Amino acid sequence: MTPPRKKRPTSYDVAVRAGVSQATVSRVLTGNVKVSDDVRERVARALAELDYEPNSAARAMKTGHTGQIGVVMSAITNPFHQEMLREVSRRLVAANLHPVVWYLDHGADELAVQAIRQRGIDGILLTSATSSSAALEAAIDKQLPTVLLHRTVDDSFCDQVGGDNFRGGYEVAQYFSDNGHTRIGMVTGSLMLSTTRERERGFRAGLYDCGLDISEQSMLRGEVSHATGVAAAERFLRLDDPPTAVFTTSDLLAFGVIDALEAAGRSAPEDMWVVGFDNTEMADWTSFQLTSVDQPIREMVSIAVDLLREQLEGAKRPPKKIVLPCKLVVRRSTAHVAFAPRAHASETAADSK
Amino acid sequence: MTPPRKKRPTSYDVAVRAGVSQATVSRVLTGNVKVSDDVRERVARALAELDYEPNSAARAMKTGHTGQIGVVMSAITNPFHQEMLREVSRRLVAANLHPVVWYLDHGADELAVQAIRQRGIDGILLTSATSSSAALEAAIDKQLPTVLLHRTVDDSFCDQVGGDNFRGGYEVAQYFSDNGHTRIGMVTGSLMLSTTRERERGFRAGLYDCGLDISEQSMLRGEVSHATGVAAAERFLRLDDPPTAVFTTSDLLAFGVIDALEAAGRSAPEDMWVVGFDNTEMADWTSFQLTSVDQPIREMVSIAVDLLREQLEGAKRPPKKIVLPCKLVVRRSTAHVAFAPRAHASETAADSK
Incomplete structure (x- = not known):
């Protein structure tokens, strides 16, 4: 049913056909410059005629490279x-x-x-x-x-x-402060990740410089997943004074927060501002329209x-x-767009997309 | 600044230390059974003492396997x-x-x-x-x-x-028909993909058996992306008689359809039933709650x-x-849940999650 396995041509077969030594074939294959144009051409022709493919293991043995x-x-x-x-x-x-x-x-x-x-x-x-x-x-x-x-x-x-994860987190804190938020929440991944550590340090430093802080109850650390974001939002909503602005160290966490708000009949930004980090393509989807820190x-x-x-x-x-450098991309989840003067709408519409 | 490159022990070094031939070392490394337990143990000890790691290229040359x-x-x-x-x-x-x-x-x-x-x-x-x-x-x-x-x-x-992509598509058509839909839409990927071909064939066969069809205007084919789903929904909403039920051959397309409905102030299932295929984890997110055909x-x-x-x-x-076999998982995007008798809510609540 299956055709018999074809015999693979070896570099010896190529050498015989080209009338050169096996070492010369090897030199041509590894791009050695000490080969005359005439010899190089004869070897190339023999390679093509025999449909020779260097075995990757053999090549790795010779060149030390696997690609x-x-x-x-x-x-x-x-x-x-x-x-x-x-x-x-x-x-x-x-x-x-x-x-x-x-x-x-x-x-x-x-x-x-x-x-x-x-x-x-x-x-x-x-x-x-x-x-x-x-x-x-x-x-x-x-x-x-x-x-x-x-x-x-x-x-x-x-x-x-x-x-610049530190600076990215720092600017989110300033953005919250500039817009009058004082009850701040945060959802973060494991401290094993340098990105999480730097974003959290930057965010806390920014809050500190604005005279703000995060209460222990408005903070959740877990694996970076949609489920962690959901759990965080559910916990925050049970507080007497839920945070009005939440920073998550990853968009994926923020999607969970937004979904949990929606499931509870609440929404971002009306009940809670939500800012993610990474500015993924999904952040721009209508369902989320997530404000996020963009990494280049x-x-x-x-x-x-x-x-x-x-x-x-x-x-x-x-x-x-x-x-x-990273930069904050503002979308619906922080309501900033709604505050923009409507008079300019016709002008900006022509520019966008 | 950097330490000098360590000399790698070779199988020759191992052979010398174990007091055997290089061929014997090779036989031990490739699991050849024709080696006495005593020799095998001496070679194993030498390998451990020299911290020998077989070079992957060398091993691939010998065994013909790369793993x-x-x-x-x-x-x-x-x-x-x-x-x-x-x-x-x-x-x-x-x-x-x-x-x-x-x-x-x-x-x-x-x-x-x-x-x-x-x-x-x-x-x-x-x-x-x-x-x-x-x-x-x-x-x-x-x-x-x-x-x-x-x-x-x-x-x-x-x-x-x-x-069973064909059967999966077929059952979506029956589901639409059973629930009284007659204006049917479809969004599909490239016909180069066997999955698309089979899902589309099944869906069309199912519609045919129910006496239904898809008008050309309620059909869009494109790359499998969120953007294609958005474009399809925008086109459908411009029709005099938009489809009331849309099947997409991939969840990703369905997310685009749902987002475009929301952006236009409409929603699934109120204005349009939407069914995807694949039952991805995201299909269960609150933002989408997408009815989808599950693949095992x-x-x-x-x-x-x-x-x-x-x-x-x-x-x-x-x-x-x-x-x-595939099976349909019903969620909010086809409103089926809303039709369920409320009297049983307390019973089912205990079972779910």
């Missing part, structure tokens, strides 16, 4: 991470590199360590490293080209690219892949830490 | 595909296999073909194959263990696992990985095609 870049992702269900992965994948493929994606939910750290120790990858992009990440330690130990994307660690022993994701990923390529090409330089 | 399974995904932004990938990743890792994920948006087909031809992967799970998929052709040609997941092709030359995703993925493992272990058998 694969490990990408360690955290939670797969966070829409921001999906947008980031799409961008990472697009950029790596454009650079002729093969992304190999691992998810932390499924033992990514261990798989990454294995791949690093066994030289299965040429480099690694870590989007979920904590300072105690085994993959990060293994990568540093083996001097593997490594970039931390969207995560930072305190010691700068490898390239790091991220948004395309720029972040583009820089991360460039830094990785510099390392792959053997650049010797001290590690770089690049922090890009 | 990597290619996973070809289509659109990364469809929440159903994320849920499927999470499940695939979980199952493969549990089976000690390494998922290597490619996205169709970023040349997955080409990358997969390269990996297949260069023997970079041991098997492949295709979740986005069309009958003209180059990756599928290459996999079949090389007799690589291959399973189509969530996609089917007409010729059964490889294992296939999917939901865990079971689908579990069967697919089992079939792949059978092939990896060398099973000789004809290809299997497994189709699992």
Whole structure:
């Protein structure tokens, strides 16, 4: 039923057909410049005629390169991470590199360590490293080209690219204060995540500078999920004095808060202002229209892949830490739009979209 | 600043320390049974003492196995595909296999073909194959263990696992008819996707059997995105007689329809019933509460990985095609709940959640 397995041509077959040594075929395949144009052409013709495909394992043995870049992702269900992965994948493929994606939910750290120790990858992009990440330690130990994307660690022993999470959180606090809010709530992810830590620190610093604070009851920490946002809003609504403005360290949490408000017959912004972080595509959907802190994701990923390529090409330089500015994008969930003077509506309509 | 690169122990070093030949070390590493327990123990001790890690390329050369399974995904932004990938990743890792994920948006087909031809992967799970998929052709040609997941092709030359998309679509048509709808709308993805084709065929067959049809104006085909759903609803609302019930071949399309209704001051189900397909986690969020056709995703993925493992272990058998039943999950977007007799509310409340 199935055709017999075709015999694969080897580099020996190519050498015989081209009338050169096997070493010469190897030199042509690895792009060695010490080969005459005439020989290169004869080998190329033989390769084409035999439909030769270098075995990836054999090539990796010879060149020491696999062309694969490990990408360690955290939670797969966070829409921001999906947008980031799409961008990472697009950029790596454009650079002729093969992304190999691992998810932390499924033992990514261990798989990454294995791949690093066994030289299965040429480099690694870590989007979920904590300072105690085994993959990060293994990568540093083996001097593997490594970039931390969207995560930072305190010691700068490898390239790091991220948004200014501290400043982003700080500005949300100021925005709440400027608009007269004094009862403030917060929903955050695990403190294991550098993004959560920085956003929370920035938000608290901003509140402090405005003479504000968060009461313990208006604060919930949990996994970054829709369900955590729902649980937080349900708890806040049971308080005698619920917060009038809530900052969540991730859009996904904010969607949960908005949904729980709706389920309780309340709404954002009328009963509670809600601000997320990441400015995901979903934040712009009519159901949410979520005010959110935007991270320049395309720029972040583009820089991360460039830094990785510099390392792959053997650049010797001290590690770089690049922090890009974030900005608040205001939508319905903080009612700001409703306060805008209607007289300008016809003017702005022409500009938008 | 950086420590000098450590010299990696080779299998030669291991052989010297264990007092055996290099070939014996290799036999131990590949699990060859023709090695005495005593020798095996000496080699194991030497491996441990030298902190030896077999190079993945070297091992792949020897055993012909990389432990990597290619996973070809289509659109990364469809929440159903994320849920499927999470499940695939979980199952493969549990089976000690390494998922290597490619996205169709970023040349997955080409990358997969390269990996297949260069023997970079041991098997492949295709979740986005069309009958003209180059990756599928290459996999079949090389007799690589291959399973189509969530996609089917007409010729059964490889294992296939999917939901009963035809029946799912058929039952939505019956559901609309049973509830008195006669003006029917549909929003679908590209006909290149077998899922779209089967769902649409089933829906049209169901309508036909109920004496119903879809007018050309109440039908929109486009990429599977939130924006396509928005565009469809906006078009339907401009009709003199808009459809009263709309079936979308994907939840993501349905979210767009619901959002566009809301943006126009309308809503589901009051102005339009909306039914999706996939029963994603988001379908249950308060903002959407979308009636949707559920696919048994865990079971689908579990069967697919089992079939792949059978092939990896060398099973000789004809290809299997497994189709699992789908079922309609009713939520607010079709108002069915509101019609339920209120008298039973106290009884059912105790059961739910």
